[in-house]
Amino acid sequence: MSSKVFVRELHNTVKRTNSQQLKPGLRFRDFISQLQKDGDLIEINKEVDPHLEIGAITRKVYEERLPAPLFNNVKGQQKNLFRILGAPGGLRQNKATDHARIAHHLNLPSNTHVKDIINFLLDAKNKTPIPPHQVTKDQAPIKENLIQGDEIDLTKIPVPFLHHGDGGKYIQTYGMFILETPDKSWTNWSIARGMVKSKNEISGLVINPQHIRVVAEEWAKIGKGDQIPFTLCFGVPPAAILVSSMPIPEGISEQDYIGAILGESLPVIKAETNDILVPATSEIVLEGTLNLNDLSPEGPFGEMHGYVFKGHSHPGPTYKINSISYRNNSIMPISNPGLATDETHTLIGTLVAAEAKQIAIENDLPIIDVFSPYESQALWLVMKIDLKKLQSLNTTPEEFSNKIGEIFFNTKVAFIMHEIILVGDDIDIFDFKQVIWAYTTRHTPGDDQYYFPNVKSFALAPFVSQSERIKTLKGGKFVTNCIFPKQYKQDIDFTTCNFDGYDEEIKNKVLTNWESYGYEKLE
Template sequence: MRTLPPFPSLRHFLSWSAETQQFQRIADPVALRHQMTAVHRKVLEAAGPVLQFDAPVLASGALSKLPVVVNLFGTTARVAAGLGVEEAGLDDLGAFLAALRSPAPPDGLRDALSRWPMLKAALATRVKLVNSAPVQQVVHAGDQVDLHTLPVQTHWPGDAAPLITWPVVITRPYQSEASAVNAYNAGVYRAQVLGKSRLIMRWLPHRGGAAHHRTWAAQGQKTPVAVVLGADPATLLSAALPLPETVSELTFAGALGGARPRMVAAKTVPLMVPADAEIVLEGWVSPTETAPEGPFGDHTGYYNRAEPFPVMQITAVTHRENPLYLSTYTGRPPDEPAIIGEVFNRLALPTIRAQIPEVHDLWLPPAACSYRMAVISIDKRYPGQARRVMMALWGMLPQFSYTKMIVVVDRDIDPRNWDDIAWALATRMDPARDVMVLENTPMDYLDFASPLEGLAGKMGIDATTNIGSETGREWGAVMQTAPEDQAFAAELVNRLMPELGG
C-alpha cells in the first residue's frame, strides 16, 4: 500500500517534513499557556508547516528543556503521508480498510496472487519484541516522576488546567497476557494534569480504553495503562481510525507503516509499549477514584462542563535522550482533528459503498464538527431511495449515530460544494414532503442543542429529483451547455484572455 518511505518514528516523519519544506522551527520564547495555541491556529488556518517550538515557556516562567511539536497533521497531504501514501492513494487505502471489514474469498489463483500486497501488509502487523529501546534511554520512577517538567499546554482561557491532547493510551483487558498485543486497545483520550504524578483519564464509556477499565474494575483491580507521547505517525493515526473491533490499532499500525511494529516491555506496568516513541507515562488507573475533569475547550467550539473521570497514578516516565513533546489543540474547526476527519471521511467511502452501493460520494463538512452533518450524493433509481439511504447510514457505523442531519442529493450535485447543495435544496426539496424527522435517537452528549443529554432528534432532507410516486408533477429539465460549446468557449477564452485561466 505504501508509496512513501517508512516513518518508524516521529523523528523520521519530521525529517521528511523538513525535506519537503513542511517544517519550521521557532526559536522565540512562546508561552505554553494560550500563546502556543494562538500561533498554532494561525499557521494551521494558512495550511502551514509542522512547527517545533524550541523555547516553550512553562507556567513558572522558566524555559522547558523539551521542544514542543505541533501541527503535525495540519494539512490533508500530511495526514495522507502519515498513512504512508500520497493523497491520490487514499482511495486504494480505503478499499483495503473495506476489505478488512468484509473480506471476500479469492476467486481463483490469479485473484489470490493479486491480493499479495494485502497479505504482506497483514504479515507486517506481527509485533517485534525488543529488549531495549530508545524510549527507555532515560527512566524516572517513583518520587522522580514530575509531570510539571513536561511542556503540557493550557490551550484556552477557560481551561481548568494543562491538558495532554495527543496521547496514544494503551490498555488491555483483564486476564489477557501482557504479551498478547493483539488484544490491546490504543485510543486517543485527552488527559488532565492533576499533580506531579497524577492524571485524569477522559475516556468515554463507549471507547475501548473505558471498556478495558471496566473489566479490571469489576474485579476490584486497578488497570495498567501506558500513555505514549510522540508515537510514529502510523500509530497515531491508527489509534484515531474507526477500525473494526477485531483489529488491533497497534498491529494495524504495522500494516500502515510497512514494517513490524517494535515493542518493548514497560518498566513498571505489565504492558508492551512502542519502542521508538518519544515519551511514555506508565501507571495504574484506579477502579474507584475519580476527579472532576474540565472544563476544557472542545471540538464543538464550546467549553464542556467538568465531569468525573478515573484518576491515573503515574509510576514511571521513560523517554529518549532529548525527547520531543507532541501536542495539538481542539476547538471549533479548523483544527487537526477536523483535518484528520476529512481524510477519514474519504477512507470510509469504500466501506459505505460496500453496504450502500448507490452512494456515489459523501461529505462530512468540517465546519459541522466533521460528523454532525453529512451530504450524500446517490444514483437514484426508485421512489423512497433517498430515505432508505439515510436510514442505512444512521444504522451502519457507530460514528454515524451522532450525525444529526443528512442531506441526500443526486449524482449531478457536488456534495462538497455549498452552492450546489443550496441549489438542490432550493429547487428539488419541498419542506412538507421531503423532510424526515426522528425523535429520541442517540446523540453526542456534548451537543448542547439536544433537549436531553445523549438523546436528540435527527433530520433527513431529500434534495433529490422526485420520481415516480414521489410527485404528481412533471419535473423540469436541467439546463446544460453542450460539450462542443464548452470546448469552443474554453479555447477562445484561453487564447484571448489567458489570465482567466480558461
C-alpha cells in the same frame, strides 16, 4: 484512472517508500524530517510560553494553513521534556497538496487527495494483518530516559494551556492510549483527551462508546476497575495515531491493521511497569493505572466544535502515572482543536467517513463516497448516491432515508454525527461549496428531513451539552434528503449555472484566452 487502480498505485508507493530512508508513517522523527523536506515545517527557537502562547500560534497556523510549528525552546522545559510540535494534521494552502500531512501519516505522496486516502484505508482492510514485532532495549529509542516515583511531577513540565476557559493543562491531545482486556485477547490503541490533575495524575474523558471505556469495563467486571494497566504514548508512528482515531470494530487490534497499511511490522517493546507493548520509537510514554472509581472534574476544553463553555466540566476517572520513559530531546505533538480545520476534523471526520463507506459496501447501499465536510465541525456526514442504482431499488425518499438512518445512527461510526446528508452523484462532496449548494436548494426543511429520536446523542455537541437533551442523551439526529423526489424514479435534465456548465469548446476558448482578457494566469 479508476479508484482501484489508483489505490493499487498508492500501495506500490508505500512499498517504494519502505525501501527508502524516510518512513514518515512508521517513525515520528521521519515524519518531522519529511515536513522539513517539503518546506512544511517552521522551527521556532525563540522561547515560547506553554500558557496560551503556543495555543494561539498553533490556531493561527491552522487557520492560515501555514507550515507546522516545531517549538524547540518551550518555557519550563527540563530533562529533555519536551519540545512541542503543533498542527501535525493541519492543512496546507496549496490545494494540490492540502492533505499532505495526513498523507504522510500513511507514507503516501504529498499530492494524495483525501478521497484517495479514504479508499487507501479501506483497501488495507483486505490485506493480511501484520502484527508488531518485539525489539530489544538497545533498539528502542523510547528507553533512553526514565523517571519514576517521586521524580514525576507533571505540574513542572511545560504541559500547554491551550484555550482561554480551559479547565486545566491538557497533556493529552495527540497521544495514544493503549489498554488490554484482562485476558489479553484485545489490545486497543485509541485517542481520548486528558488533563493534568496533580503531579502524578491525569483526569480523562472516558465515555461510551469509546473503546477505552469498553476495555475498562472488562476490568471492572472482574473487580479491578480501580487498577487498570495503561500506557499513554506520544510521538508514536503517525500511522498509529491516525488509525487510533478510526472507529474500527470492537475487538480488532489496531496494531495489526497498521502493519497491513504500512506493509511492514511495527517495532514494539514492553513497558516498564506492566506487560503492555508500546511503539519502540515513541517520543514519550506515560504508564500506570486507570481508576474508574476515582472521579474528579475534567474540562472544560475547547473541542472540535469550536467552543469552550466556561465551568462546564464532566466527572472524569483518574489515570495515575508511576513511570515516564522518553527519548533524548523529546517532542510532544499537540492538537489544539477549535474552528475548522485541525486534527479533530482531518483525522476524525475523514476516518469516520472511511468506516461509513465500509458499512455502505457491506450493506450493498448505492453510496459512491462518504465525507464529513470540515466546515461542519464533524457533525455532518455527507453521502454521494449513485442515482442509477438508487432508481433500480424502486424506493422512496422516506423509505431510503429511514434505512440509512437506522443503519448508520445505530453504529459507533456515526455516533459523533448529528446529520446525514444525501446528495446526488453530480455533487463533489469533497467541495463544501457544492455540498452547501445542494443542501440549500434540494431539500425542503422539515419535509425532507427524517428524525431519529431514540438514537444516542453525542454529549460534546454544543447543542446537546447546552440543552435539556444532555439529561437523556437521545435524539437530535436527522437524515436530510437532498435528492429531488423525481430523481428516485428517473433522471432530471438540468444545467448547472456555473463555469463547468458550459460546453468544452467554450470553456477551452475562455481558458486559452484568459490572460489576453487581462487576467492573471490561472493555476
